[in-house]
Amino acid sequence: MNSFFRIDKESLITKLNKMKNEYLNIKKRKLKLDMSRGKPSSDQLYLSEKILNCIDDKILNDYREKSGIDIRNYGCLEGLPEARSIMAGFIGCEPNDVIIGGNSSLSMMHDVLTHFFVKGVNGCKPWSNKMVKFLCPSPGYDRHFKLCEYFGIDMIQIKMLKNGPDMNQVIDLSENDEKIKGIWCVPKFSNPQGIVYSEETVDKFSRLKPAAKDFRIFWDNAYSVHELGNKKIEIPNIFKKCRETNNENLVIAFCSTSKITFAGGGISAIGCRKSNFKEIKDYYSFKTIGFDKINQLRHIVFLENKVSNHMNKHSFILKPKFDLIINSFKKNFEENPIIEWTEPQGGYFISVQTFGSARRIVDLCAEAGLIITPAGAAFPYGDDHEDSNIRIAPSNPNIEELKAAVEIFCLCSKISAAEKILESVFRRSNSNTI
Amino acid sequence: MNSFFRIDKESLITKLNKMKNEYLNIKKRKLKLDMSRGKPSSDQLYLSEKILNCIDDKILNDYREKSGIDIRNYGCLEGLPEARSIMAGFIGCEPNDVIIGGNSSLSMMHDVLTHFFVKGVNGCKPWSNKMVKFLCPSPGYDRHFKLCEYFGIDMIQIKMLKNGPDMNQVIDLSENDEKIKGIWCVPKFSNPQGIVYSEETVDKFSRLKPAAKDFRIFWDNAYSVHELGNKKIEIPNIFKKCRETNNENLVIAFCSTSKITFAGGGISAIGCRKSNFKEIKDYYSFKTIGFDKINQLRHIVFLENKVSNHMNKHSFILKPKFDLIINSFKKNFEENPIIEWTEPQGGYFISVQTFGSARRIVDLCAEAGLIITPAGAAFPYGDDHEDSNIRIAPSNPNIEELKAAVEIFCLCSKISAAEKILESVFRRSNSNTI
Numbered sequence: 001m002n003s004f005f006r007i008d009k010e011s012l013i014t015k016l017n018k019m020k021n022e023y024l025n026i027k028k029r030k031l032k033l034d035m036s037r038g039k040p041s042s043d044q045l046y047l048s049e050k051i052l053n054c055i056d057d058k059i060l061n062d063y064r065e066k067s068g069i070d071i072r073n074y075g076c077l078e079g080l081p082e083a084r085s086i087m088a089g090f091i092g093c094e095p096n097d098v099i100i101g102g103n104s105s106l107s108m109m110h111d112v113l114t115h116f117f118v119k120g121v122n123g124c125k126p127w128s129n130k131m132v133k134f135l136c137p138s139p140g141y142d143r144h145f146k147l148c149e150y151f152g153i154d155m156i157q158i159k160m161l162k163n164g165p166d167m168n169q170v171i172d173l174s175e176n177d178e179k180i181k182g183i184w185c186v187p188k189f190s191n192p193q194g195i196v197y198s199e200e201t202v203d204k205f206s207r208l209k210p211a212a213k214d215f216r217i218f219w220d221n222a223y224s225v226h227e228l229g230n231k232k233i234e235i236p237n238i239f240k241k242c243r244e245t246n247n248e249n250l251v252i253a254f255c256s257t258s259k260i261t262f263a264g265g266g267i268s269a270i271g272c273r274k275s276n277f278k279e280i281k282d283y284y285s286f287k288t289i290g291f292d293k294i295n296q297l298r299h300i301v302f303l304e305n306k307v308s309n310h311m312n313k314h315s316f317i318l319k320p321k322f323d324l325i326i327n328s329f330k331k332n333f334e335e336n337p338i339i340e341w342t343e344p345q346g347g348y349f350i351s352v353q354t355f356g357s358a359r360r361i362v363d364l365c366a367e368a369g370l371i372i373t374p375a376g377a378a379f380p381y382g383d384d385h386e387d388s389n390i391r392i393a394p395s396n397p398n399i400e401e402l403k404a405a406v407e408i409f410c411l412c413s414k415i416s417a418a419e420k421i422l423e424s425v426f427r428r429s430n431s432n433t434i
Numbered sequence: 435m436n437s438f439f440r441i442d443k444e445s446l447i448t449k450l451n452k453m454k455n456e457y458l459n460i461k462k463r464k465l466k467l468d469m470s471r472g473k474p475s476s477d478q479l480y481l482s483e484k485i486l487n488c489i490d491d492k493i494l495n496d497y498r499e500k501s502g503i504d505i506r507n508y509g510c511l512e513g514l515p516e517a518r519s520i521m522a523g524f525i526g527c528e529p530n531d532v533i534i535g536g537n538s539s540l541s542m543m544h545d546v547l548t549h550f551f552v553k554g555v556n557g558c559k560p561w562s563n564k565m566v567k568f569l570c571p572s573p574g575y576d577r578h579f580k581l582c583e584y585f586g587i588d589m590i591q592i593k594m595l596k597n598g599p600d601m602n603q604v605i606d607l608s609e610n611d612e613k614i615k616g617i618w619c620v621p622k623f624s625n626p627q628g629i630v631y632s633e634e635t636v637d638k639f640s641r642l643k644p645a646a647k648d649f650r651i652f653w654d655n656a657y658s659v660h661e662l663g664n665k666k667i668e669i670p671n672i673f674k675k676c677r678e679t680n681n682e683n684l685v686i687a688f689c690s691t692s693k694i695t696f697a698g699g700g701i702s703a704i705g706c707r708k709s710n711f712k713e714i715k716d717y718y719s720f721k722t723i724g725f726d727k728i729n730q731l732r733h734i735v736f737l738e739n740k741v742s743n744h745m746n747k748h749s750f751i752l753k754p755k756f757d758l759i760i761n762s763f764k765k766n767f768e769e770n771p772i773i774e775w776t777e778p779q780g781g782y783f784i785s786v787q788t789f790g791s792a793r794r795i796v797d798l799c800a801e802a803g804l805i806i807t808p809a810g811a812a813f814p815y816g817d818d819h820e821d822s823n824i825r826i827a828p829s830n831p832n833i834e835e836l837k838a839a840v841e842i843f844c845l846c847s848k849i850s851a852a853e854k855i856l857e858s859v860f861r862r863s864n865s866n867t868i
Contacts, residue, residue, distance in 0.1 A: 039507055040507065045506040045507060046491075049490075049491050052487075053490060055486060056487060057486070060486075072479040072697065073696070073697045073698050074697045075698070102537070103536070103726040104722040104724075106721065106722055106723065107721050110720070114552075117552060118548075118551060118585060118586075128551070128552070128563075129562075258508075262507070263507045263508045264505060264506055264507050264726060265505075265506060283584075286544070286583075286584040287541055288538040288540055288541045289540065289697075290538075290698055291536075291537065291538075292536065293698050293699065294698065295726070295729070
């Protein structure tokens with residue numbers, strides 16, 4: 001297909017009408033497709049079926065004899081030692097720096113914010129008593145931003161570059177405004193772009209000297225072992241770097257097994273050091289008598305020394321889905337560059353940049369039976385100034401559904417682009433060719 | 435044994451010396467006994483061993499086909515319908531009024547307090563912005579009071595009578611002070627006395643007209659099916675009563691299966707109506723993508739239509755332990771009334787009233803190798819004005835351990851009483867007999 005930018009008005013109108021016909025035919029099929037959330041597929045969930053029944057009374061008794069801990073009973077607030085080791089591996093900290101939580105790392109982020117809101121950070125005034133701002137690399141994870149909204153935290157957009165957040169902006173803002181108390185980071189395979197933070201980015205984070213003493217980096221290492229394909233990607237270890245820069249209190253890291261075992265039934269963890277660890281553990285001692293250690297033991301039995309092998313199986317299922325989307329984008333748009341997209345080496349999303357027609361594309365898709373994450377969702381307050389970003393989540397549909405979905409998405413992208421060009425470019429130039 | 439109050443000073447001194455010798459001999463045995471927390475025993479935990487492996491892929495698939503819900507994946511924030519039904523049964527509300535949580539109802543109480551602290555109740559100002567007081571029937575559950583302490587909520591002690599909190603005090607205070615925003619209630623088999631709220635008590639709660647619009651009753655129905663023995667005890671249904679008095683927004687109820695299945699691996703629930711339900715569900719939609727539905731399905735398979743039979747097994751294990759303690763108290767103290775105790779028909783605790791020597795008894799026990807809940811723990815701020823209350827938790831030790839434990843407890847009670855009588859009564863009266 002020739003680029004829409006290189007054909008004359010009449011041809012573009014003809015093309016648009018043809019595409020609209022095609023669109024109407026698709027609508028008639030009354031499809032129900034969903035690429036809106038990073039949900040694992042059934043195939044992926046089956047990879048962990050053995051975790052359902054991997055412990056019995058004998059394993060429980062053996063574990064109790066070895067450790068002295070009856071996992072069925074109350075107690076052991078920070079979690080089982082072997083679970084702390086596994087999660088420390090994902091986070092890149094020491095097992096003793098880890099507190100294991102329930103099935104949701106988002107809940108743990110909420111918990112830390114709650115504690116800072118109610119009690120403050122390390123002797124500083126509670127956040128409930130003052131104006132609090134967060135830096136939000138954008139586009140980013142919508143649920144991080146929703147948490148900020150819940151707590152009334154002001155969000156400042158930070159540009160995402162190809163090696164991570166724009167560190168000049170991060171440094172400049174955080175070191176000069178003591179109202180800025182934190183930043184959200186997904187350092188490996190960022191949501192939604194799949195960006196991997198570079199050595200330089202992490203280095204700069206470790207050297208940060210925020211104006212606010214109670215500034216913390218919320219390091220959500222959600223995709224630490226979630227490569228697509230065989231190439232393992234290492235991000236620099238922020239805990240090590242912060243030890244070197246004597247800045248260990250700066251980072252609070254999070255992870256979960258939601259995309260390793262079961263999205264709805266995994267375990268989560270916080271990794272942090274020094275006063276952070278003490279404060280957060282103290283906080284949890286008010287909130288609970290202990291998290292679910294039975295599920296922790298299931299994860300120990302199922303995952304210990306088997307993570308890499310297990311994640312390869314996920315990759316085996318996921319990579320063809322990403323490839324399908326990206327190959328389809330290449331086929332459709334390499335010569336007609338009306339959208340741009342990321343080609344992540346891991347994680348759960350592809351980020352698409354449109355030229356100001358994100359909302360239109362999402363609406364067109366919805367009408368044709370394909371649900372996509374709402375346009376703007378990946379921005380604080382849903383505010384994508386340029387209406388350009390769309391998040392694609394290829395994991396949940398099967399290959400057949402994905403084929404149909406990407407076909408719809410490409411068609412809708414082209415329709416909206418043709419509309420836009422006809423509406424703006426030709427009208428403005430008042431001519432028959434651009 | 436004759437009452438200490440009826441013997442002369444010399445005989446009491448002789449008796450005390452004999453008891454101290456006995457005490458020294460016990461100390462030499464270097465026992466390690468613990469009656470401090472309401473932890474189920476191993477025997478009780480084994481009752482639920484089948485829950486560990488009660489679901490497999492077939493059950494999962496059948497459930498998905500029937501309900502459309504893949505329990506392994508994200509979603510279904512309010513919980514699986516059948517789990518909501520089971521928990522509604524414990525709480526005494528409708529399944530649609532229930533939100534299922536993780537393994538800790540204490541966490542859910544924390545969550546509700548968090549939400550009220552951050553956002554306020556139903557349009558009222560957030561609790562973070564104002565002085566908040568809670569009514570605390572005392573002695574009560576230490577962890578309720580710790581939560582208040584965490585949130586900086588002022589606690590006001592309310593006297594517990596034999597049918598529940600002193601409702602005159604509750605009505606008088608809550609209807610005249612709009613700073614009072616809540617009350618903690620354990621309506622059935624209260625912790626630590628085992629008191630059951632009467633019809634009149636619940637009735638008065640349902641008719642409460644608190645000065646504060648954002649006053650809520652935190653109704654912790656922790657022991658709803660936890661009878662000791664065969665006699666089933668019904669408490670009046672507060673939700674029904676509040677519907678009749680048009681006061682449905684007054685109550686937020688909690689329960690868990692911590693003392694039904696596994697103390698560390700159960701499920702919890704909130705039951706509430708109208709604006710409470712909407713607000714709390716909205717709050718959770720920020721905090722999590724959903725709780726662990728796999729554990730919910732385990733509980734459905736294991737408990738559905740089997741609760742009563744299952745709880746009888748718990749009673750079969752627990753009742754002899756309570757009987758042992760109470761019979762020992764009768765034997766030791768019926769004719770020498772230096773302590774008083776409750777004789778609960780359910781729950782996890784026996785409450786002991788001493789005559790101002792709770793601390794001394796707990797210390798003596800500790801030195802002899804028996805850990806008891808710290809004296810005062812059952813009061814807000816640990817403040818038992820009269821130093822009189824001790825909470826006994828008979829569930830965790832086995833019968834042999836309990837025999838040793840109660841022997842020590844009785845001895846220490848007698849030593850402290852003899853000391854006290856010698857120190858105060860004889861000194862004051864300066865005579866040889868009282």
